[in-house]
Amino acid sequence: MKSYWRDYLGLIGVSGSIVALDQWTKALVRENIPLGGTWLPESLGWLSPYARIVHWYNSGAAFGMFQEGGLIFTVLAFLVVGAIIYYYPQTERGDWSIRLALGMQMGGALGNLIDRLTLGKVTDFVSVGTFPVFNVADSSISVGVAVLLLGVWMMERKQKRAEAEGGSGAGLETEPGLDEGDAEGG
Numbered sequence: 061m062k063s064y065w066r067d068y069l070g071l072i073g074v075s076g077s078i079v080a081l082d083q084w085t086k087a088l089v090r091e092n093i094p095l096g097g098t099w100l101p102e103s104l105g106w107l108s109p110y111a112r113i114v115h116w117y118n119s120g121a122a123f124g125m126f127q128e129g130g131l132i133f134t135v136l137a138f139l140v141v142g143a144i145i146y147y148y149p150q151t152e153r154g155d156w157s158i159r160l161a162l163g164m165q166m167g168g169a170l171g172n173l174i175d176r177l178t179l180g181k182v183t184d185f186v187s188v189g190t191f192p193v194f195n196v197a198d199s200s201i202s203v204g205v206a207v208l209l210l211g212v213w214m215m216e217r218k219q220k221r222a223e224a225e226g227g228s229g230a231g232l233e234t235e236p237g238l239d240e241g242d243a244e245g246g
Contacts, residue, residue, distance in 0.1 A: 067149040071163050078167025082196040083174060086183040089115050093185075109189075116193045117181040137173040141166055157211025164204030171197030 093099050093115040100112045144166045151158050172195075175182040184193040 067153070068145075070159050071144070071148050071166065074160060074163025075167035075170060078164060078196065078200045079171050079174070082167070082171030082200070085185070085196050086171075086175065089113065089185040090183060098187075111186075111188045113185050114187045114193055116184045116187075117179075118184045118193070119181045134173065134176045137169045137176070140169045141173070144169075155211065155215070157207055157214065161204045161208035161211060164200045164207065168197040168199070168201035168204060171195070171200070 093113065095115050095117070098108075098112050098114050100108055144162050148159070148162055151162070153159075172182045182195065182197075184195045184198070186195060186199075187193045
Protein backbone atom coordinates (compact mmCIF):
# COMPACT_ATOMS: atom_id res chain seq x y z
CA MET A 61 0.00 0.00 0.00
CA LYS A 62 2.89 2.38 0.75
CA SER A 63 4.20 1.91 -2.79
CA TYR A 64 0.80 2.86 -4.19
CA TRP A 65 0.77 6.20 -2.36
CA ARG A 66 4.44 6.81 -3.09
CA ASP A 67 3.59 6.61 -6.81
CA TYR A 68 1.31 9.60 -6.41
CA LEU A 69 3.64 11.80 -4.34
CA GLY A 70 5.39 13.26 -7.40
CA LEU A 71 2.08 13.90 -9.15
CA ILE A 72 0.59 15.60 -6.09
CA GLY A 73 3.77 17.63 -5.52
CA VAL A 74 4.07 18.95 -9.08
CA SER A 75 0.38 19.53 -9.72
CA GLY A 76 -0.21 20.96 -6.23
CA SER A 77 2.64 23.47 -6.65
CA ILE A 78 1.27 24.58 -10.00
CA VAL A 79 -2.29 24.94 -8.67
CA ALA A 80 -1.00 26.98 -5.70
CA LEU A 81 1.09 29.30 -7.90
CA ASP A 82 -1.73 29.64 -10.43
CA GLN A 83 -4.40 30.48 -7.86
CA TRP A 84 -2.10 32.84 -5.95
CA THR A 85 -1.17 34.83 -9.08
CA LYS A 86 -4.79 34.99 -10.25
CA ALA A 87 -5.91 36.23 -6.81
CA LEU A 88 -3.22 38.94 -6.88
CA VAL A 89 -4.45 40.11 -10.27
CA ARG A 90 -8.15 40.07 -9.29
CA GLU A 91 -7.42 42.01 -6.07
CA ASN A 92 -5.01 44.60 -7.47
CA ILE A 93 -5.88 45.28 -11.11
CA PRO A 94 -9.36 46.37 -12.22
CA LEU A 95 -10.98 44.24 -14.95
CA GLY A 96 -9.51 45.35 -18.26
CA GLY A 97 -6.71 47.20 -16.45
CA THR A 98 -2.98 46.93 -17.10
CA TRP A 99 0.02 46.95 -14.78
CA LEU A 100 3.73 47.19 -15.40
CA PRO A 101 6.40 48.61 -13.07
CA GLU A 102 7.42 52.15 -14.08
CA SER A 103 11.01 51.05 -14.55
CA LEU A 104 9.84 48.61 -17.22
CA GLY A 105 7.56 51.03 -19.04
CA TRP A 106 9.53 50.53 -22.25
CA LEU A 107 8.23 46.92 -22.27
CA SER A 108 4.59 48.00 -22.37
CA PRO A 109 4.00 47.39 -26.08
CA TYR A 110 5.52 43.91 -25.78
CA ALA A 111 4.67 42.53 -22.33
CA ARG A 112 2.39 43.54 -19.48
CA ILE A 113 0.14 42.20 -16.75
CA VAL A 114 -3.57 42.65 -17.49
CA HIS A 115 -6.81 41.56 -15.83
CA TRP A 116 -8.91 39.61 -18.26
CA TYR A 117 -11.50 36.82 -18.15
CA ASN A 118 -11.80 33.93 -20.54
CA SER A 119 -14.76 31.57 -20.79
CA GLY A 120 -13.15 29.37 -23.46
CA ALA A 121 -10.01 27.27 -23.67
CA ALA A 122 -6.36 28.18 -23.20
CA PHE A 123 -5.22 31.40 -24.85
CA GLY A 124 -8.79 32.63 -25.37
CA MET A 125 -9.82 30.03 -27.93
CA PHE A 126 -13.40 28.69 -28.20
CA GLN A 127 -15.16 31.34 -26.13
CA GLU A 128 -18.46 30.32 -24.52
CA GLY A 129 -17.37 26.67 -24.36
CA GLY A 130 -17.05 26.75 -20.56
CA LEU A 131 -19.21 23.70 -19.80
CA ILE A 132 -17.39 21.58 -22.38
CA PHE A 133 -14.01 22.58 -20.95
CA THR A 134 -15.18 21.94 -17.39
CA VAL A 135 -16.19 18.38 -18.30
CA LEU A 136 -13.01 17.94 -20.34
CA ALA A 137 -10.87 19.05 -17.37
CA PHE A 138 -12.52 16.43 -15.13
CA LEU A 139 -11.86 13.76 -17.78
CA VAL A 140 -8.22 14.81 -18.21
CA VAL A 141 -7.59 14.81 -14.45
CA GLY A 142 -9.24 11.39 -14.12
CA ALA A 143 -7.18 9.96 -16.98
CA ILE A 144 -3.94 11.30 -15.50
CA ILE A 145 -4.75 9.90 -12.05
CA TYR A 146 -5.48 6.51 -13.64
CA TYR A 147 -2.47 6.46 -15.98
CA TYR A 148 0.21 7.97 -13.70
CA PRO A 149 1.01 4.87 -11.59
CA GLN A 150 1.36 2.84 -14.79
CA THR A 151 4.30 4.96 -15.97
CA GLU A 152 7.82 3.82 -15.15
CA ARG A 153 9.13 5.39 -11.95
CA GLY A 154 12.40 6.30 -13.67
CA ASP A 155 10.65 8.10 -16.53
CA TRP A 156 10.81 11.54 -14.95
CA SER A 157 9.85 13.42 -18.14
CA ILE A 158 6.48 11.73 -18.55
CA ARG A 159 5.74 11.97 -14.83
CA LEU A 160 6.69 15.66 -14.78
CA ALA A 161 4.61 16.32 -17.90
CA LEU A 162 1.55 14.60 -16.43
CA GLY A 163 1.93 16.59 -13.20
CA MET A 164 2.19 19.86 -15.14
CA GLN A 165 -0.84 19.05 -17.28
CA MET A 166 -2.91 18.00 -14.26
CA GLY A 167 -1.89 21.13 -12.32
CA GLY A 168 -2.85 23.35 -15.25
CA ALA A 169 -6.17 21.57 -15.77
CA LEU A 170 -7.01 21.82 -12.06
CA GLY A 171 -5.97 25.49 -11.85
CA ASN A 172 -8.35 26.52 -14.61
CA LEU A 173 -11.03 24.10 -13.38
CA ILE A 174 -11.05 25.82 -9.99
CA ASP A 175 -11.71 29.15 -11.74
CA ARG A 176 -14.49 27.67 -13.87
CA LEU A 177 -16.20 26.13 -10.85
CA THR A 178 -15.86 29.18 -8.58
CA LEU A 179 -16.10 32.10 -11.04
CA GLY A 180 -17.68 30.57 -14.14
CA LYS A 181 -14.69 31.81 -16.17
CA VAL A 182 -10.88 31.75 -16.07
CA THR A 183 -8.70 34.68 -15.00
CA ASP A 184 -5.95 35.43 -17.54
CA PHE A 185 -3.25 38.04 -16.98
CA VAL A 186 -0.03 37.52 -18.95
CA SER A 187 -0.05 39.58 -22.14
CA VAL A 188 2.88 39.28 -24.53
CA GLY A 189 2.74 41.16 -27.83
CA THR A 190 -0.30 40.20 -29.86
CA PHE A 191 -0.41 36.67 -28.42
CA PRO A 192 -3.66 35.87 -26.57
CA VAL A 193 -3.64 36.61 -22.83
CA PHE A 194 -2.85 33.55 -20.69
CA ASN A 195 -2.08 32.43 -17.12
CA VAL A 196 0.15 30.05 -15.15
CA ALA A 197 -2.22 27.10 -15.71
CA ASP A 198 -2.25 27.62 -19.49
CA SER A 199 1.55 27.82 -19.50
CA SER A 200 1.81 24.66 -17.40
CA ILE A 201 -0.38 22.71 -19.81
CA SER A 202 1.61 23.92 -22.83
CA VAL A 203 5.02 23.30 -21.26
CA GLY A 204 3.75 19.92 -20.00
CA VAL A 205 2.88 18.91 -23.58
CA ALA A 206 6.35 20.01 -24.74
CA VAL A 207 8.02 18.03 -21.92
CA LEU A 208 5.88 14.99 -22.80
CA LEU A 209 6.86 15.18 -26.48
CA LEU A 210 10.52 15.66 -25.59
CA GLY A 211 10.37 12.73 -23.15
CA VAL A 212 8.78 10.41 -25.71
CA TRP A 213 11.37 11.46 -28.31
CA MET A 214 14.24 10.85 -25.86
CA MET A 215 12.81 7.42 -24.93
CA GLU A 216 12.50 6.43 -28.60
CA ARG A 217 16.10 7.51 -29.28
CA LYS A 218 17.30 5.48 -26.29
CA GLN A 219 15.40 2.39 -27.50
CA LYS A 220 16.76 2.73 -31.06
CA ARG A 221 20.30 3.13 -29.73
CA ALA A 222 19.88 0.02 -27.55
CA GLU A 223 18.56 -1.98 -30.51
CA ALA A 224 21.47 -0.85 -32.69
CA GLU A 225 23.99 -1.86 -30.02
CA GLY A 226 22.23 -5.21 -29.53
CA GLY A 227 23.21 -6.48 -32.99
CA SER A 228 21.30 -7.60 -36.05
CA GLY A 229 18.99 -9.97 -34.14
CA ALA A 230 17.66 -7.21 -31.88
CA GLY A 231 13.93 -6.85 -31.97
CA LEU A 232 13.44 -10.22 -33.74
CA GLU A 233 10.68 -12.19 -32.11
CA THR A 234 10.89 -15.95 -31.86
CA GLU A 235 8.10 -18.44 -31.51
CA PRO A 236 7.92 -20.38 -28.26
CA GLY A 237 9.99 -23.54 -28.50
CA LEU A 238 12.32 -22.17 -31.22
CA ASP A 239 15.81 -20.95 -30.58
CA GLU A 240 17.19 -17.88 -32.38
CA GLY A 241 18.86 -19.99 -35.07
CA ASP A 242 15.52 -21.59 -35.99
CA ALA A 243 13.75 -18.21 -36.11
CA GLU A 244 16.40 -16.74 -38.42
CA GLY A 245 16.03 -19.64 -40.83
CA GLY A 246 19.31 -21.31 -39.90
